[in-house]
Amino acid sequence: MVKSLKYCLSFLLVIISCNGATDTLNTPERRKLAEKIFQEGSHLYQGSPESMVRIEKAIAVDSTYAEALRELSVAYLKRGMPHEWKPQFDKAVRHDPKTWVPWRGYLYLYFYRDYKKAIADFNASDTLTPHLDYPQGHSVDYWRGIAYLGLKDHTQALHYWNKHIQKETEDTGEDWVELEAFLYRGITYFEAGNIPKALDDFNKIIHYFKNSADAKYYKAILLHQQGEKKEALLMINEAIEDFNSGFYNHYHYVELLRQIYMEDLEELKSQILG
Numbered sequence: 001m002v003k004s005l006k007y008c009l010s011f012l013l014v015i016i017s018c019n020g021a022t023d024t025l026n027t028p029e030r031r032k033l034a035e036k037i038f039q040e041g042s043h044l045y046q047g048s049p050e051s052m053v054r055i056e057k058a059i060a061v062d063s064t065y066a067e068a069l070r071e072l073s074v075a076y077l078k079r080g081m082p083h084e085w086k087p088q089f090d091k092a093v094r095h096d097p098k099t100w101v102p103w104r105g106y107l108y109l110y111f112y113r114d115y116k117k118a119i120a121d122f123n124a125s126d127t128l129t130p131h132l133d134y135p136q137g138h139s140v141d142y143w144r145g146i147a148y149l150g151l152k153d154h155t156q157a158l159h160y161w162n163k164h165i166q167k168e169t170e171d172t173g174e175d176w177v178e179l180e181a182f183l184y185r186g187i188t189y190f191e192a193g194n195i196p197k198a199l200d201d202f203n204k205i206i207h208y209f210k211n212s213a214d215a216k217y218y219k220a221i222l223l224h225q226q227g228e229k230k231e232a233l234l235m236i237n238e239a240i241e242d243f244n245s246g247f248y249n250h251y252h253y254v255e256l257l258r259q260i261y262m263e264d265l266e267e268l269k270s271q272i273l274g
Contacts, residue, residue, distance in 0.1 A: 025061075030061055030062040031062050031064075033061050033062070034058040034059070034061040034062035034065045034068065035058070035065070037054060037057050037058040037061060038054070038058040038065070038067065038068050038071075040054065041054030046071075046074060046075065047074065047075030047078060047079070051075075052072065052075060055068050055071055055072045056072065064095045065095075066092040066093075066095040066096035066099065066100060067092070067096075069088050069089070069091045069095070070088075070089060070100055072088050073085045073086075073088035073092065076088065077107060077111060078253060082112065085107075089104055089107070090104075097124075097128055098125075098128045098129050101121050101124050101125050101128060102121060102125035102133040102135040102140050103135045103136075104121050105117070105118045105119070105120070105121030105122045105124075105125070105135070105140070106118070106135040106136050109143060109146060109147050110251070110253075110254055111253070111254055113150060113257075115147040115148070115150040115151045116151070118143065118147045119144060119147045119148070122143055122147070123144075125140055126140070132167070138178070138180075139167070141160045141161075141163045141164035141167070142160070142161075142178075142180075144156075144157075144160040145157050145158075145160040145161040145181075145185070145188070146184060146257055148160065149184060149187070149188050149191075149257060149258075150257055152191070154191060155192075157184075157188045158185065158188055158192070161184065161185035161188060164181060165177055165182070165185065168181070174208075175208050179208070179209050179212060179215075180249060182201045182202075182204050182205050182208075183201070183202075183205060183212070183214050183215060183249060184257075185201050186198045186200075186202045186205070186218060187258055189201065190218060190221075190222075195222060198218070198222065199219065199222055202216075202218050202219045202222075203219070206219070211242045211245065212242060212247055212248070213239045213240070213242040213243035213247055213248035213260065213265070214239075214248055214249050214260055216235050216236070216238050216239035216242060217236065217239045217260055217264065217265055217268065219235050220236040220239060220268060220272070221268060223235055224271065224272050229272060232272045233269070233272050233273070236265060236268055236269045236272060237269070239265055240262070240265050240266075243260075243262060243265060248260060
């Protein structure tokens with residue numbers, strides 16, 4: 001209650017101090033001042049009242065400052081408050097669509113599992129920029145692959161996985177393609193019933209990265225299905241060891257698509273032993 005009151009009073013002071021003080025500034029001057037205020041709060045804990053007051057002060061100076069609008073929305077997103085997150089993020093998109101449309105797609109995908117809206121934003125990013133966008137360090141083709149897998153559209157998912165992996169391979173070499181790209185393409189092949197292709201991707205992960213509970217879990221399934229009990233048991237034991245060492249596909253904010261748990265590994269091991 002005390003923190004809430006302090007936050008409200010601080011915000012009121014921000015609005016009062018900004019009114020009149022920036023009336024004489026032109027547009028570039030407003031942006032420069034807003035950026036200065038925003039950067040001065042970069043050391044504050046993300047989502048804290050102090051950080052949000054600083055961001056709102058920057059927005060009060062320049063309401064078109066997309067970076068500040070986006071950052072303000074983050075606190076609401078991570079608290080699971082879409083009714084507060086989306087209006088702020090949509091403003092950021094409106095003022096800088098080239099940057100924030102693909103990022104909104106990523107947020108739709110990861111935090112809300114709204115695969116159709118995510119795909120719509122990833123598709124829109126293709127028309128907004130001539131180059132391939134990389135929200136959160138992955139190409140929009142990578143994210144489209146996940147989104148279509150979420151929709152269980154394996155044909156489209158494979159199209160984008162192949163496109164993404166081919167480009168990354170051409171640019172930097174196959175050994176530089178991220179583990180998750182091979183993993184999700186392998187899972188897509190697995191679910192589509194293309195066992196040789198699935199096994200090929202899981203083997204690539206084990207070859208290039210050595211440790212991956214996910215790849216070894218799926219390979220153990222395939223070995224078990226093929227009647228290779230000894231090899232399957234060895235593989236699931238390695239998967240359990242990797243999982244306990246933290247080598248599995250997970251994210252600290254949300255559950256990932258097709259995320260595995262220790263219960264999955266233990267259940268498969270019981271089936272192999274049985």
